[in-house]
Amino acid sequence: MSGRRPLSRPARFALGVVPMLAVLAWWQRQAAAGGSGGIAFASLGDIARAAGEQIANGALQTDAVATLSHALIGLAIGATLGLATGIAMALSAWAERLLGPLLQALRQVPMIGWLPLIALWFGTGEQSQIIVVVMAAFFPAMLNAHAGVGQVEKRLIEVGHVFGLTWGQRLRLILLPAALPMLLTGLTQALAFAWIAAIGTEILMGSGAGLGVTLQVAQTQQRLDLVFVSVAATAVLGFLLNHSIRRLRAWLLHWQPAGI
Amino acid sequence: MSIEAQLHHPAPSAAEPVRGALAISGLNKSFAIGGQPRPVLENIDLVVRPGEFVSIVGASGCGKSTLLRLIVGLDDDYAGEIRLDGDRVTGTSLDRGIVFQDHRLFPWMTLEENVGLALINTGVPKAQRARIVAEHIALVNLKGFEKAYPHQLSGGMAQRAAIARALVTEPRLLLLDEPLGALDALTRVHVQNELQRIWMAQRSTMVMVTHDVEEALYLGDRVIVMSPNPGRIRRIVEVDLPHPRDRRSPLLHRLKDEILAELTAGPEADRAPGETSNLVRLPAREER
Numbered sequence: 001m002s003g004r005r006p007l008s009r010p011a012r013f014a015l016g017v018v019p020m021l022a023v024l025a026w027w028q029r030q031a032a033a034g035g036s037g038g039i040a041f042a043s044l045g046d047i048a049r050a051a052g053e054q055i056a057n058g059a060l061q062t063d064a065v066a067t068l069s070h071a072l073i074g075l076a077i078g079a080t081l082g083l084a085t086g087i088a089m090a091l092s093a094w095a096e097r098l099l100g101p102l103l104q105a106l107r108q109v110p111m112i113g114w115l116p117l118i119a120l121w122f123g124t125g126e127q128s129q130i131i132v133v134v135m136a137a138f139f140p141a142m143l144n145a146h147a148g149v150g151q152v153e154k155r156l157i158e159v160g161h162v163f164g165l166t167w168g169q170r171l172r173l174i175l176l177p178a179a180l181p182m183l184l185t186g187l188t189q190a191l192a193f194a195w196i197a198a199i200g201t202e203i204l205m206g207s208g209a210g211l212g213v214t215l216q217v218a219q220t221q222q223r224l225d226l227v228f229v230s231v232a233a234t235a236v237l238g239f240l241l242n243h244s245i246r247r248l249r250a251w252l253l254h255w256q257p258a259g260i
Numbered sequence: 261m262s263i264e265a266q267l268h269h270p271a272p273s274a275a276e277p278v279r280g281a282l283a284i285s286g287l288n289k290s291f292a293i294g295g296q297p298r299p300v301l302e303n304i305d306l307v308v309r310p311g312e313f314v315s316i317v318g319a320s321g322c323g324k325s326t327l328l329r330l331i332v333g334l335d336d337d338y339a340g341e342i343r344l345d346g347d348r349v350t351g352t353s354l355d356r357g358i359v360f361q362d363h364r365l366f367p368w369m370t371l372e373e374n375v376g377l378a379l380i381n382t383g384v385p386k387a388q389r390a391r392i393v394a395e396h397i398a399l400v401n402l403k404g405f406e407k408a409y410p411h412q413l414s415g416g417m418a419q420r421a422a423i424a425r426a427l428v429t430e431p432r433l434l435l436l437d438e439p440l441g442a443l444d445a446l447t448r449v450h451v452q453n454e455l456q457r458i459w460m461a462q463r464s465t466m467v468m469v470t471h472d473v474e475e476a477l478y479l480g481d482r483v484i485v486m487s488p489n490p491g492r493i494r495r496i497v498e499v500d501l502p503h504p505r506d507r508r509s510p511l512l513h514r515l516k517d518e519i520l521a522e523l524t525a526g527p528e529a530d531r532a533p534g535e536t537s538n539l540v541r542l543p544a545r546e547e548r
Contacts, residue, residue: 158334159364161352163429164381172376178369255368257411 006087026115049233050225061212064233066209070126071191071241074133082138083183086145091171103142111136111197115204117146129198136197140189148182149175151241176219181256184249195238211237278346280432280465282308282331287324287340290490299490300326304340306484306493308433311463315480317473319523324469330437331467332358344433354382357431361438363422365410365423372397372406375425382429396424399458416447420454427462436468440475452478453504460503473519477512478505485522496521 007015024044032042042050054060085103089096114132122128152175160170176183202212211230218226287304290297300323310312314325328337331342331351342349344356365374375393384392397406400420410418417437426434439455440448458478459466470476476483480499487494497515505512 052321057318090392155360155362155364156366159366162358163335163378164334164352167381177366180368245389255411257407 046225051229062209067211071194074130075137075194078134078137079141082141083145086142090146090149097101129201132201133197135195136193137190141186144182144186148179152178229236280310285341289338302490312481313466315476316469316484317476318486320488321490328437354429355432357426358435359426359439359527362417363442370407378428396428400424433465
């Protein structure tokens, strides 16, 4: 984009912080206004105090670890299965015919639609929560891998034929690297879905530890300050996860020209 | 003998290689278009001597690129015979290299990784590969760019890298499919000179498709003129001049006028011969 001037690092940071501060200021005003506003908004001081307590007694850390492990274990399993399935379907007409219709049909059921069934079969414990996360992560990974490997340009594959590469070599040296941008897009989307699913299942099935569980409990106890602590922790952790995956992407795709 | 030695002491023509004889006989090829077979190549007979440089020119749709795809083995669906040193061509082989119009370097590999890729299924011992790759990068004058990614190279550099990649396996036959078609005029002349130098050093058989008649004549021992719909060999022009050649040679200019007259005076194109441009006007290539 030619019309854009690059910003210095401090300027970029400052610009990112400005809207956050604005939201907090507005928040504090609402909380201080009292009346109906004061009920719906805990003051920043109350929230900070609640956060301090949660950290001091270790509850916040336990919740964060629990939610992160639900999300990441589910992501690891779901994205791996999804990428492998998508790649297999792109490589083999057999796999595509065998799995394609079934998966396309299953995909139409929103994540939340599975909850009653899964709760019935597996209970509402951690196992069920992770199963939902696995399913949430599976589909975006599968779809992007399928499209990515399926769309590798024929002209590049031909080069592999000219140099007598075996099937395995073509997969490893041409198809997968050429599809890598799409595989990473799949992974990024899978992460977003996994994070939503992890928090969502905790809220809906909630037992044990987790940011979503605490959120749900705090809501029933009318502890607005605790609700906001959980929401903020979710936002910060989600942001960090997304940021890590963007860094991973930039590192793996260093061979791409800048600006793509 | 290393490439460096070959460069400085080109093999005398008497010691030309005995390998790399291409023989095409009775070749016919058609594509199914709308369920109807449409012939693209008809009764192609061609013998290329070992170490010879043959250029093929012709208008768009004369099947010249298709012919190269058949020779390199990317398409086996044809009638007739293609033989290299007596053996029938089936599928691709490291004996037959190709340079495409688009360089087709892998964007995720550095220049030296791209060139080295060509060697992975050769018998060349691993210990020697790095040296051979470095020699071929030097051969196309890209020393210092070993670690560059394709997007960091200019069009001419990328095309030279593709030539190095095609040569590194020392194919008996090198096919060049409009290798300089995408380059600007100045770069083009430069890479033509390099191509001539490399060919004189390596003396492998080369068959180049081009739509630039001047380029065809400058590099080719013979120029095959093809006519379209369906593709046929119309005429074979001997260019009886030693290499390296002088672009100003009167013979080259006379032959150029003749070939252009031939190409432009087709049954459907009744233009006056001797057009000023040396390019047969073509639409952008269809293959992408």
